[in-house]
Amino acid sequence: MTEEQDAKGDRPDNPEDAFAQLVDHAQALGFEYCAYGLQVPWPLTRPRTHMFSNYPTVWQARYAEQHYLGIDPTVHHARTSVAPAIWSHRLFAHTPALWQEAQDMGLRVGWVQGVRDVGHNGMLTLARSGEPLSAAERREKASQVLWLAHTAHDTMSCLLPPVIACEGLTSLTEREREILRWTGDGKSASEVAAILEIGERTVHFHVQNVMAKLGAVNKTAAVAQAVALGLL
Template sequence: MEIWKHVQLKQLTHESNIETAYKLAQSFFYSLGYEYCGFSITSPPTGQYFDRVNLNNYPHDWNKQYEQNDYKSIDPLVAHCQRSMLPIVWDRETFAQVPELWQALMDQGLQYGWSQPVHDLDNHVTGMLSMARSTGRISAYELYDDLGYALIISQKLHALALQARRSEQPHGIDHGELSPRETEILKWSSHGKTASDIATILNLSERTVNFHVSRAIKKLGVTNKISAVVMAARGRLI
């Protein structure tokens, strides 16, 4: 590995602030020949903190257009990264089902690029690191050569996003948002009790227990009961 790469990667991997780490990543990939670099959390689809994790230096008009047209909902890159751990190259074939999005990318000078998914199975959170440029097709050799760097950097940015979310949670999620009953049910769930068990213990119907679990899941911005229990425990709510 060239010395400058080693130095920059070492600096990035020791960084504790996600915005600073992203700037280092942007500089690193620029040195590799990419004008643009972006990192975002692609799932869960909602959540006050994760909605803000969208770091990139794409043209302002593109970011505005992407948001106004809700391109995320039809973006094949996002769909791929949510279900796969393999990189994906930006090309006409990838965008075959949404040619208008491919045309919009080309119009903004974002024709040549690729994206690397990053998955956190414990937290059910998926991220995406992308590199792009206005000229020069991405060859298979270049992708293979840069893949290792993308894996390291995407994992680092993803970890910092989760770390930042955890540090914000005591302020963003508190007992005032989870009702006493929701907290109580999650606490029993953390002890391995099923909905049927909890219904018996609290003298409720199983349907009522599941209703409160569903509300807690929605409030915590997760996708299932296990994740809700983990999130509540990490936020010191139970």
């Protein structure tokens, strides 16, 4: 995951290798720990979050055991903003126990950068146990951290399911999107056919293609999934 690889289009073969490269970059920037999370909003009732970190294993287990993902203010920040955030008492004002436990585990200084993309959100965290972040260091490294967050996001999006997160808008044809939009507006196949001046069998053909691409069980699910993934 280097600038040269990014320019050539070369990517690691799996998320584990990609994360190992991410750790190397984090350490080169002066952070001993890093974490990356990718949230895909599908299925709607069970959105998936993929998480990678080199935090102490005891902390990873504690974090999962206490379901801290649901109350972590850094996660909430990254889901709602692409502005960087620095760990502080103020940021963790409503979750002091989480803040104290993290510090006790040696996670005392952190830099969070969210990335929002079509259909999925990403979050990069760089952390260390020692030296606080100065204003000068933040200015010096801001562009590098932003580049690293976007590169990690682009890479992981292509390596983690669903693959459609990488294929993005190009995964559906314009005709397929057009039919899904009208279907989402409540139009029947015959009505869509009349609006678009095509045969009803053609409408069914495109709907079936979309369902196959998205793995949807029916056209209602296909519309919902396409909207959730930002394909429309």
